[in-house]
Amino acid sequence: MEGTVIRSGSAGSEEDGTEVESYQFGEEIQGLMSVPPESGSSFTALLGLPATQAMELLHSPESDEAPATLSGEARVDQCQKPYLPSFNCSPSFPSNAALVERAARFSIFAGGSGEDSPDTNSMPSNSSRVKNEPMDTDSNPTTPPPLISDPTVGNRNLKSAKRKEREKKVKGPSKKNKNVASESSEDAEKLPYVHVRARRGQATDSHSLAERARREKINARMKLLQELVPGCNRISGTALVLDEIINHVQSLQRQVEFLSMRLAAVNPRIDFNLDSLLAAESGSLMDSSMFTPLMWPEVQVNGNRQQYQQQWQYDAYNQPVWGREEDNHNFITPENSLLSYDSSANSGTSSLRVNLLKMEL
């Protein structure tokens, strides 16, 4: 069936693959041809060759001399890549030759005038043949990355171009209630809302359309998350990906906890470090008298504290009695005070970290 799209709710990353899988290559090539040379350059980029060599290669099946050289090279290559000879037998891959020819014509138009480079080495022809093979056998037009010079950009251009083209085409035959959308997706971006488009062969009632829209949203966001969380690209399936995400968030939060404990231990030393670091700083930082805690006048400090109360909303500062000796204690024995706080720490693991801190300090 032409253009049937099979969607699974869970597989977000496989979307593009499954969509294009069921697509006939003729339409692909038409899509390629109707799109301006940008995709032409990406097509040649797919081959990993400059346009001239690509044309040269694609010309070769048409010329008479070429089969001889091709078969000769194929014999040489046979030891390396056993499936290559099948490429030369056109009947086994009828669409292949047609594809190549059409692509050749297209690349001719797109690539401009081509000079005949001398008979190419076996290398580029090998690589191009290998690429053309997977292009047809894999039914995935995005050929394997190591062979492509400009993989991601070219493929994405192709993919998005093809998607737009296909959607434009599908709109024609499908007549649905909601498909007033004769606009392309670019128009949809400009409008404040998006027309929900039903692809051919899919249910068209409002519920399934809404479902599909919802699933698309979820899948798009999952994709973003997968890129963000390391090691999530290979996992497929929402549940496992969610597991990974949860683990990652928990580990990040634990790291923050650990670092904050560490910073708390370091905190008393901030005053000493400040002398060196903030020597040039102006009075934008409120107290320059911080360096001499022993000499703080009572009034000023009380005023500051109340200010901080309002700002930061800490509770229980109302105790008027606070000894300066405590400051000294805090300076001298940060580790001991940390250990005493251990009981109220969140989890048992933090005690481990405190021990680590002690060792470090």
Next chain:
Amino acid sequence: MENPESVSRESKTKKRRKTLNDDQTQSISNNMKWRTEAEQQIYSSKLFEALRQVRRNNSPAEANHRPRGRVVREAADRVLAVAAKGRTRWSRAILTSRLRLRFKKVRKQKVTGGGRLRKVEVRKENKGITVLQRKVRVLGRLVPGCRKLSFPNLLEETTDYIAALEMQVRAMTALTQLLTGGAGGLAAPVDQLQSNLTSPT
């Protein structure tokens, strides 16, 4: 006539759904924002400020009651939420939770009690709550302020939250190393922090 019906139905879907492309570009730009050096520097300097004030606030007997690690953590989270400029739900939740916790300390205990009950329910009715749903709930609990959020919005919040957390970890690591005079490879963050502090903008 059919037209007004279809139009109204279309308008409903239109209003319900934003353009996917716009969503993606915006969230991507937000993610990139958390990765920029400037953002990290801003956060570092603000955190530094907050820590100094914490230090000053802690000198009274407060230090006996509350673990300083906890206070530092809360300060760090708060500064992070401020850095988010309130565009995300979790940042707003962090900023408002301070206020809530101040007045109602009982709230925390209530929450844990309810959580235990909920877990028991889950075990009994296995098919009522699917595995996926359970994970979504867990994630909602992890991200502050996102418990009763729809799944796609929760994912969006999580994306931003993870990016912000990573920046927080980077900044705090650099700050810690700077302050403890840690081992080598610190030339870059030290310079940044110093330049940031000496030339306040």
